[in-house]
Amino acid sequence: MPAVLDQTASLLESAPETPAAFPAWFAERRRAAWQRFLEIPTPKRGDEPWRFSSIKQLDFSGFATASGNGTGNALVKDSVGLEAPVAKFVFANDVLLHAESKLPEGVICLPLEQALVSHGDLVREHFMLRDTRLGSGKWTALHEANVSNGLFVHVPAGVEVEGTIEVFHWIAGDMTAVFPHTLIITGANAKVRVVDYFRSANDSDAGLAIAVNDLNAGPGSKLDYIAIQAFNEKTKVIQVNETGVAKDASAIGFILNTGAVWARNESLSRLDGEGSRSDMLSVSVPAREQEYDQRTFQHHVSPGAYSDLLYKNSLYDESRTIFSGLIFVDEGAHRTDAYQTCRNLFMSDEAEANSMPGLEINADDVKCSHGSTSCQISEEEIFYLRARGIDPVRARQLIARGFSVEVIERLKDEKVEEMVLRFLDDKFAHIASGGA
Amino acid sequence: MSLVIKDLCATLEDGTEILKGVSLEIPAGEVHAIMGPNGSGKSTLSKVIAGHEGYVVTSGSVTLDGEDVFEMSIDERSRAGIFLAFQYPSEVPGVSNANFIRAALQSRLPKGEELDAVGYYKSLYAKMDLLEMDRKFTARSVNEGFSGGEKKRNEILQMMMLEPTYCILDETDSGLDIDALKIVAKGVNAMRSPARGILMITHYQRLLDYIAPDYVHVMAAGKIVRSGGPELALELEKNGYDFLKEEALVTA
DSSP: OOOOOOBOSOTTTSOOOOOTTSOHHHHHHHHHHHHHHHHSOOOOTTOGGGTTOOGGGGOOTTOBOBSSOTTTHHHHHTOOOOSSOSEEEEEETTEEEEEEEOOOTTOEEEEHHHHHHHSHHHHHHHTTOSOOSSSOHHHHHHHHHHOOOEEEEEEOTTOBOOSOEEEEEEEOSTTEEEOOEEEEEEOTTOEEEEEEEEEESSSSSOEEEEEEEEEEEOTTOEEEEEEEEEOOTTOEEEEEEEEEEOTTOEEEEEEEEOOOSEEEEEEEEEEOSTTOEEEEEEEEOOOTTOEEEEEEEEEEOSSSOEEEEEEEEEEOTTOEEEEEEEEEEOTTOTTOEEEEEEEEEESSSSOEEEEEEEEEEOSSSOEEEEEEEEEEOOHHHHHHHHTTTOOHHHHHHHHHHHHHHHHHGGGOOHHHHHHHHHHHHHHHHHHHTTOO | OEEEEEEEEEEETTOOEEEEEEEEEEETTOEEEEEOOTTSSHHHHHHHHHTOTTEEEEEEEEEETTEEGGGSOHHHHHHHTEEEEOSSOOOEEEEEHHHHHHHHHHTTSOTTOOOOHHHHHHHHHHHHHHTTOOGGGGTSEETTTOOHHHHHHHHHHHHHHHOOSEEEEESTTTTOOHHHHHHHHHHHHHHOBTTBEEEEEESOGGGGGTSOOSEEEEEETTEEEEEEOTHHHHHHHHHOSHHHHHHHHHHO
16 A cells, blocks of 8 residues: 655744644744744753653654645554444544544534634634643644644533544654644533544654643543554654643543654643542553653642552563653642652563652642652562463563553543553564564 | 372572472372471472472472473473462462463463353353352452462362363462361362372361372471371371471481
């Protein structure tokens, strides 16, 4: 399936053109973002937010956005996630290929390019209101200057969406860059779950994805967001996740990293209201020379809020991970409950994990803990599994899978958990086959 | 058909001698018990047979129906028909009991052949019912948060599911109250068969009240020092290990 692609000018050389159909405010935002992108210096070695990072991965020259959508229908067929999603969107190179929806009335769920036209004011009210504070400001500016599509979801007050909205983001064609955006707003006591799948059309073409999420959980609402990052191992990813949680609302943010040669995740949760809760979850299984660089920020603005972060990495071969997390409790955010745990399981002696947990408390009567652990599989545990006939490769795989399951179970939805496990098992099979 | 242990000597990695020439034959169809004081090498014997890498076999042999066990890896021994019920079973977080046993059974099938899921659960539930295990144990992580008795029952469940030809039970009675002991014994007795040999390692005679052995052996200081019928266990119960120790010293 040859991809017929018409690539435009290189990403970093000139301001991208804004399609005429988009509203003027959006065109202006893109122009301003391009200026900001030019002005912000490229991160360099020694910058705290990039400590331990492989700065060389930030060379994005040669990448370009594509105007074609790659292999079209074949990708729609390959967009397999849950058995019966309540809505499903498939994008390739930020172009919509497929849309289906059985969503309840009142829910606005549209490709961003359509929402910008039909619900421009609503998008504007929530679109990229804050600069990321975790280091990727230059790249979120590049995202804002180029963004043309993604998903916009608005669930009005009191509406509970049963089931899951699925969005596939494919990259097709060598040296292609995409800028997927996910903007979710839940009204009071509303409920929704969205899964983003990040995939590559083949295993050989290099890609770049700079993705940004704005997740806004309104009072008393429940917002679950799941990202499955399963790009090919030639692709680089920056994903920036900004979550705001209002009074009595609850948000889950989950990332599975199995793909990409290099992925940087920045996740910020802002606990804006009393009784709000944020679960920040991640499972990563890097192998070979993959590197996952994760930075998190649990921002307790309001008193009486709860945040719980659990990141787990199973590191194979010569892979690397970096975790840097900060719990930040504002002045006056009393009765905060905040927890942060990063756990690394070494599946190889050559892998490297860097953990930098952190805590800054400016209020009284808070319960906070943070910690990071690293371990290897114990010989006794391996012996136990082998004494049941399970070969050593499978035994180690089962244990690493179990290690990850403890995070996945917190999604509290059997079908979604099964789907996540399928992607995880694909990765283990890929590792076992020695494939690259 | 039998499991034959001949002049087996084994040390810890640091060279400490633990087994000093153990010889024992467990023919299919028989139940043997090894008793002995703490530190006599009973548990080591079971781990060496199962292939634990913390021990070095310095001489002797173990054969399974004529096959050299020491030529097999740990998992090969299991698939060849040896089962060790652990004294201290490991916890395996995040791996459900059902998936664990399923993986063990799957490992016995030829490549590409899938275990029949319906038949598997039917068989699993039947055995859990016999062992009076709640169905919730299928979904729980292997041994995680299990009580001592639950862990031992879980070992017997695995044994029943894997249907080994030679079962070695290492202190399966330790940490069990009398009700749990009866249930475990029910499971083991259900496994007795002319095609299967069972070796029970225990510190106490109590277990043998519920699983009647054909032969009893006494182990002390890394050797079998005495063998006899079930009456030997009763003798031990009455007189303790002291006289055997003296006997061991005399014969040493």
